Amino acid sequence: MTATLDTPAATESKPTFESLNPANGDVVGxxxxxxxxxxxxxxxxxxxxxxxxxxxxxxxxxxxxxxxxxxxxxxxxxxxxxxxxxxxxxxxxxxxxxxxxxxxxxxxxxxxxxxxxxxxxxxxxxxxxxxxxxxxxxxxxxxxxxxxxxxxxxxxxxxxxxxxxxxxxxxxxxxxxxxxxxxxxxxxxxxxxxxxxxxxxxxxxxxxxxxxxxxxxxxxxxxxxxxxxxxxxxxxxxxxxxxxxAGGKDSMIIDQDADITKAAEAALWGGMSNAGQTCIGTERVYVHEKVFDKFVAEISEQAKVLKAEPGGLIGPITMPSQIGIIKSHIDDAIAKGATVVTGGSDAVGERFVQPTILTNVPENSTEITEETFGPTLAINPVKSMEEAIELTNATRYGLAGAVFAKKNGVDIARRVRSGMTSVNSVVAFAGVPALPFGGVGDSGFGRIHxxxxxxxxxxAKAITRQRMKPLMMLTSFARDAKTDKNVATMITMMHGGKKTLK
CATH class of the missing domain: 3.40.605.10 (Aldehyde Dehydrogenase; Chain A, domain 1)
Incomplete structure (x- = not known):
């Protein structure tokens, strides 16, 4: 919204805009x-x-x-x-x-x-x-x-x-x-x-x-x-x-030996905290089929205490235009066959969106392919970690992610195409100042932290300082044939040996 300050001299008025409290529309400044x-x-x-x-x-x-x-x-x-x-x-x-x-x-x-x-x-x-x-x-x-x-x-x-x-x-x-x-x-x-x-x-x-x-x-x-x-x-x-x-469509991969209670707690936080408005938050969850039902039951139970409301654990959607995007993603997933565990289309209000968990979400739905930036989670079963990695990497984004596994967590994390991955935690890398932060693909480039x-x-500024005369003066028109021969001999000794390919 733009406005104009009231000043004695109208010609000196300056365009302004208001920052609003997204929970109630009040003017903050x-x-x-x-x-x-x-x-x-x-x-x-x-x-x-x-x-x-x-x-x-x-x-x-x-x-x-x-x-x-x-x-x-x-x-x-x-x-x-x-x-x-x-x-x-x-x-x-x-x-x-x-x-x-x-x-x-x-x-x-x-x-x-x-x-x-x-x-x-x-x-x-x-x-x-x-x-x-x-x-x-x-x-x-x-x-x-x-x-x-x-x-x-x-x-x-x-x-x-x-x-x-x-x-x-x-x-x-x-x-x-x-x-x-x-x-x-x-x-x-x-x-x-x-x-x-x-x-x-x-x-x-x-x-x-x-x-x-x-x-x-x-x-x-x-x-x-x-x-x-x-x-x-x-x-x-x-x-x-x-x-x-830029954005992300980060996944959490959960292997069959993972601590299911902790994985559910992390997925819920990664997907719902800050009303899901987190570029490095969790939007997709791939769970080994052997523990899929157990995981869904656990996260559903934990989600019962969450409610988006003034003064609640989850706040409003800050940018009003995002409300329509969130609803369209939920509706598209349901229309294509996803199962609603909690929330759903009617979870989207004027300012707040209630936590929405969907399972068996088709991979071609926008809930899987596009950044939702709302409190939703798409949870799908996988037959193996190979499938989980393949589905995780089948995106143009590559910002962050998480893996929950007792045995092969780090190995799985290394195969995820992203700038950052946490093992047995969520977004932990952001809190480590010594680690670089950034993504690949449509998630951007360059690093902070x-x-x-x-x-x-x-x-970078490179400086060389000659500390003694060179044995062979190479950067001079006075260089002679003998020097050329000697330098060729030296470089051959240094780099010309055969290397057996394995």
């Missing part, structure tokens, strides 16, 4: 719609701030980031309440994602020097006279476009790591959670004495497009695959590199 000129101005300020921020030592940046971490920690209840109001998620769930974000900020701050600072590398025999090093330099200004479903944890995976790597950041939060984004930027700005190292530009799609076409040095996007393609096209105008974290995430916001 009113925020400006940043124009292309305003976005460009913010990026220009960021480039100036990057000169200061990038010029600091790793230790100085670490101190600032750890102070920011402490500020967020002390005010966690305030931020959780704001997230609760803008997303509708339970306050406990809002706090959980903030807790994880705090841990990631601390990890990035403490490990940046070791991962990005100068490191010696071996020069090899040909260049034995050279001392070689590699280091990772900040890019300058990183643009971040964040999602509404995890408005703290997800963008901080880019923002915190980009800052730790020495970049300034301009963040465009989702129009559904602008207040959370502004809160994060405001608290960081307090820590750095008002310098515009981390700024927020609020607005709708046009503001996001303006950030893509601005003078940022890299852009990190989290959202739908369709929007990700638009982001890539816009960024291509300036050859701006991108990180894309861990050493890979720090390096994503840098460029």
């Amino acid at each position: 009113v925020h400006p719609i940043a124009s292309k000129a305003e976005v460009d101005a913010a990026v220009a300020r960021a480039h100036e701030a990057a000169e200061w921020w990038g010029g600091l030592s790793f230790a100085d940046r670490e101190e600032y980031l750890l102070t920011w971490r402490s500020v967020i920690t002390r005010r966690i209840a305030q931020l959780a309440q704001l997230s609760h109001l803008e997303t509708g998620k339970p306050q406990g769930d809002a706090q959980l994602e903030i807790v994880m974000a705090i841990d990631h900020i601390a990890w990035a701050a403490k490990h940046a020097k070791k991962i990005l600072g100068p490191q010696k590398v071996k020069s090899g025999l040909l260049m034995a006279n050279q001392a070689s090093t590699v280091e990772y330099k900040s890019l300058g200004v990183v643009g971040v476009i964040g999602p509404w479903n995890y408005p703290v944890f997800t963008p901080v995976g880019s923002i915190g790591y980009a800052l730790a790597a020495g970049n300034a950041v301009v963040f465009k939060p989702s129009e559904y959670t602008p207040g959370v984004g502004q809160w994060l930027a405001d608290t960081f700005t307090e820590v750095v004495g008002g310098r515009p190292v981390f700024q927020v530009v609020t607005g709708l799609g046009e503001t996001g497009n303006a950030l893509c076409t601005s003078a940022v040095n890299k852009l990190a996007f989290t959202g739908s695959g369709a929007t990700g393609k638009k982001v890539m096209a816009a960024c291509a105008q300036n050859l701006t590199p991108v990180i894309i974290e 861990g050493p890979d995430g720090l390096k994503e916001f840098t460029y």
Whole structure:
């Protein structure tokens, strides 16, 4: 929704939009719609701030980031309440994602020097006279476009790591959670004495497009695959590199020796928490046929306590347009022969969707092929783990997943085509700061978190320093035939031996 602020001078009025509480429609806040000129101005300020921020030592940046971490920690209840109001998620769930974000900020701050600072590398025999090093330099200004479903944890995976790597950041939060984004930027700005190292530009799609076409040095996007393609096209105008974290259709595989009670608990959380609005959540479950009935009975029993309602364990659907998509997927599955265990078509309300569990869902239904992003689970039996892996991988997505098995869990996980997999737990990898986070296929590319995430916001700088005269001068027009012969002999000795193929 757009509105106009009432000001004495109508010519000075500025377009705004409202963030609404999805549980009841109440206005949470009113925020400006940043124009292309305003976005460009913010990026220009960021480039100036990057000169200061990038010029600091790793230790100085670490101190600032750890102070920011402490500020967020002390005010966690305030931020959780704001997230609760803008997303509708339970306050406990809002706090959980903030807790994880705090841990990631601390990890990035403490490990940046070791991962990005100068490191010696071996020069090899040909260049034995050279001392070689590699280091990772900040890019300058990183643009971040964040999602509404995890408005703290997800963008901080880019923002915190980009800052730790020495970049300034301009963040465009989702129009559904602008207040959370502004809160994060405001608290960081307090820590750095008002310098515009981390700024927020609020607005709708046009503001996001303006950030893509601005003078940022890299852009990190989290959202739908369709929007990700638009982001890539816009960024291509300036050859701006991108990180894309798009959707998923993640599965959980349950072998016959799995702990069925724990597997059901994990599947229920993975599918229903945050009202199913989790890109790395569980949407498909493949269960060995020998324990299928037992699993369905167990998860059905556990699901009885779940209800989507104000103040309940499951909140509302944050984005109103998603309601129709969720219902269409449920209806399509039922029309094609799926069995309703709980929920169903009438589970979809105006703001809330009740937990829906379907079994024997046809593999060609949208409940299996498309991202639902709602509190639904499609549970199907499989004859073997081979079949489970084949069905899991029969998707254009490849973000995450989970495996429950006592004996072969890790072996199964390695064969799943995804960026991340948890064994005997769900989404555990997201809470490990040292692990990379990202997908393959239509789930995107690039990584946040861990050493890979720090390096994503840098460029590699290679340096050689001649420490003594070379035995053979190869890079000179004075090189003679004897030198050519000697180097040919040496390379033959090094690499010309026969290798027996096995």
